[in-house]
Amino acid sequence: MRPNTSRSTDLGLLFVVLIWGLSPSIFKIAFTELDPLAFVFVRFLLLSALSLVVLFVRGRRGGKAWRIARADVPLLIVSGPRATGSISCSI
Amino acid sequence: MIGLAHTTVFASALCISTVPIWTLVILAVPKTERVHPVQWAGIALSLVGLAGFLLAATGRSAEVPHIQHLTSSDLLLGNLLSLAAGALFALYGVTNKRLTSRYSPPELMCYTLLVGTLSLAPFGIPALLSQSWQHVTWRTLLIVPYSVLFPIYLTNCLEDPRDAQRHVVR
Numbered sequence: 001m002r003p004n005t006s007r008s009t010d011l012g013l014l015f016v017v018l019i020w021g022l023s024p025s026i027f028k029i030a031f032t033e034l035d036p037l038a039f040v041f042v043r044f045l046l047l048s049a050l051s052l053v054v055l056f057v058r059g060r061r062g063g064k065a066w067r068i069a070r071a072d073v074p075l076l077i078v079s080g081p082r083a084t085g086s087i088s089c090s091i
Numbered sequence: 092m093i094g095l096a097h098t099t100v101f102a103s104a105l106c107i108s109t110v111p112i113w114t115l116v117i118l119a120v121p122k123t124e125r126v127h128p129v130q131w132a133g134i135a136l137s138l139v140g141l142a143g144f145l146l147a148a149t150g151r152s153a154e155v156p157h158i159q160h161l162t163s164s165d166l167l168l169g170n171l172l173s174l175a176a177g178a179l180f181a182l183y184g185v186t187n188k189r190l191t192s193r194y195s196p197p198e199l200m201c202y203t204l205l206v207g208t209l210s211l212a213p214f215g216i217p218a219l220l221s222q223s224w225q226h227v228t229w230r231t232l233l234i235v236p237y238s239v240l241f242p243i244y245l246t247n248c249l250e251d252p253r254d255a256q257r258h259v260v261r
Contacts, residue, residue, distance in 0.1 A: 019246050020242060021104075023238065024103055026237065026238075027095060028095065028096075029231070030235070036092040036096040038222040039238075040093075043239055044207065045208060045215075046235070047244065051205070063195075079183055079186055
């Protein structure tokens with residue numbers, strides 16, 4: 001017998017797959033009116049703002065936030081454009 | 092987005108789904124992960140299938156009803172960009188493995204997004220300034236917050252990257 005947490009995880013992952021499957025078709029509609037680069041940039045500006053708010057609230061509640069090890073800085077700098085670039089290139 | 096804008100939704104989705112293949116190749120080159128010859132054969136077979144599909148689709152232009160007409164050069168560019176997106180995403184997953192063990196998903200998302208958005212700024216700001224906003228309808232404006240909340244933020248919170256990285260080549 002599998003625990004209930006597995007079922008909720010599976011449902012969550014199913015939701016993820018559904019959203020990721022639907023999104024490109026929805027974005028394609030937006031491209032009829034918006035330049036893809038403008039769309040990407042607005043999207044990532046809003047996403048960055050949201051991430052900052054979430055991390056700020058998390059930090060205020062005593063959670064781990066803004067404690068970046070100096071050794072990790074180069075990897076984060078390399079990962080950032082790679083993630084955003086690949087996401088924005090296509091998805 | 093640029094890749095998707097130049098090809099069909101299905102071709103773009105197919106190209107991006109090559110992430111596990113690129114991941115395995117990236118891990119196999121420095122011998123981080125051992126790849127069995129049968130697994131290499133499977134990878135080759137999947138790439139042949141993908142190439143066959145893309146070549147057949149690129150050979151003729153595609154009509155997307157009510158949206159846009161895509162020429163064969165559009166399709167080629169879109170497919171190549173989507174493949175590049177898949178490869179970059181695989182590279183991102185492999186290099187981020189070390190970081191995911193030390194940072195929580197919200198932290199990692201915030202740090203990489205801030206750096207990524209800054210690197211997009213030189214291209215994004217001119218595009219934003221030259222965009223004709225008076226022709227943008229409410230439907231499209233609603234797609235923007237949807238694109239932030241659902242496909243990235245919510246789904247990344249649901250799909251814990253630390254768990255995903257453990258099964259990166261599964």
